[in-house]
Amino acid sequence: DSGVTQTPxxxxxxxxxxxxxxxxxxxxxxxxxxxxxSLDQGLQFLIQYYNGEERAKGNILERFSAQQFPDLHSELxxxxxxxxxxxxxxxxxxxGSTQGAAETQxxxxxxxxxxx
Amino acid sequence: AQKVTQAQTEISVVEKEDVTLDxxxxxxDTTYYLFWYKQPxxxxxxxxIRRNSFDEQNEISGRYSWNFQKSTSSFNFTITASQVVDSxxxxxxxxxxxxxxxxxxxxxxxxxxxxxx
Numbered sequence: 001d002s003g004v005t006q007t008p009x010x011x012x013x014x015x016x017x018x019x020x021x022x023x024x025x026x027x028x029x030x031x032x033x034x035x036x037x038s039l040d041q042g043l044q045f046l047i048q049y050y051n052g053e054e055r056a057k058g059n060i061l062e063r064f065s066a067q068q069f070p071d072l073h074s075e076l077x078x079x080x081x082x083x084x085x086x087x088x089x090x091x092x093x094x095x096g097s098t099q100g101a102a103e104t105q106x107x108x109x110x111x112x113x114x115x116x
Numbered sequence: 117a118q119k120v121t122q123a124q125t126e127i128s129v130v131e132k133e134d135v136t137l138d139x140x141x142x143x144x145d146t147t148y149y150l151f152w153y154k155q156p157x158x159x160x161x162x163x164x165i166r167r168n169s170f171d172e173q174n175e176i177s178g179r180y181s182w183n184f185q186k187s188t189s190s191f192n193f194t195i196t197a198s199q200v201v202d203s204x205x206x207x208x209x210x211x212x213x214x215x216x217x218x219x220x221x222x223x224x225x226x227x228x229x230x231x232x233x
Contacts, residue, residue, distance in 0.1 A: 002160070033221070043207060043223035055218025090161065101168070102149035102211035102219040107161035 003027065004108035006091050012114045018079040021111045023091030025072055030096025031055070032074040033105055034066055038087035049074055050096050081115045088112050118143050120210050122224035129198050130232050137193045137227045139208030145169075149211040149219075150184065150191045155226070156204040164206075167191065198231045205229070 003026035013019055025032050034046040045058035049068035060066075063081075068074040078085060088110045094103035119142040129135045141150065152164040165175065167184050175182045179196045195202055208224040 002162075031218075035223075042225050045221050045223075048218040048220075050218060055216055056214045056220045058220055088159070092161075099217075102166075102213070102221070104151070104163055104166050105221070106163060107153075109160050 002106040006108040025093030029093035035090040120224035128230040151209040
């Protein structure tokens with residue numbers, strides 16, 4: 001158990017809908033990262049937040065957005081869902097104490113999203 | 117641009133055999149970080165090792181060892197005396213700092229390891 005929690009574990013929805021995935025980092029971690037894992041694209045980095053601020057952006061679609069709240073939990077919002085958005089979405093966290101160095105990221109169990 | 121190549125899609129070995137998983141990376145940065153993660157059938161991603169670009173020491177941890185060679189841009193992972201519980205997908209990853217102070221991580225496609233009893 002990494003200490004990172006994600007809810008829900010599974011989500012089934014329809015095309016065109018909007019969903020919110022939630023992540024609670026390990027206690028004390030300031031950085032949160034979001035990834036998408038799909039069969040055709042593999043593991044793709046989406047976005048990183050540090051203490052509420054966006055710090056790095058990957059291949060995140062405009063239909064997707066994220067934020068990190070003052071209590072450090074994070075939410076990933078996916079809107080206008082398409083069939084191709086079906087994937088496993090991982091959240092990871094790291095301490096955020098080492099400036100200028102990539103820290104070890106600890107991953108949550110993931111949220112499996114199925115868009116029908 | 118960053119790139120991580122894990123050329124071996126699937127490897128199948130018999131228990132107690134040694135197996136090496138290859139990882140080749142591309143980067144223009146002089147400072148970068150390399151990682152290996154394991155994804156067992158249960159689906160979670162488990163951290164195995166982190167290496168920065170200025171530390172080329174090889175590392176051994178139990179049955180696991182890592183060979184980092186900057187000259188060939190490779191960071192290979194060897195499992196000695198493999199066990200059935202080692203069956204998983206193994207990912208190599210590269211992290212680089214971006215100009216906003218964060219880090220972007222690129223994962224390889226993964227190598228699926230089957231260890232047969």
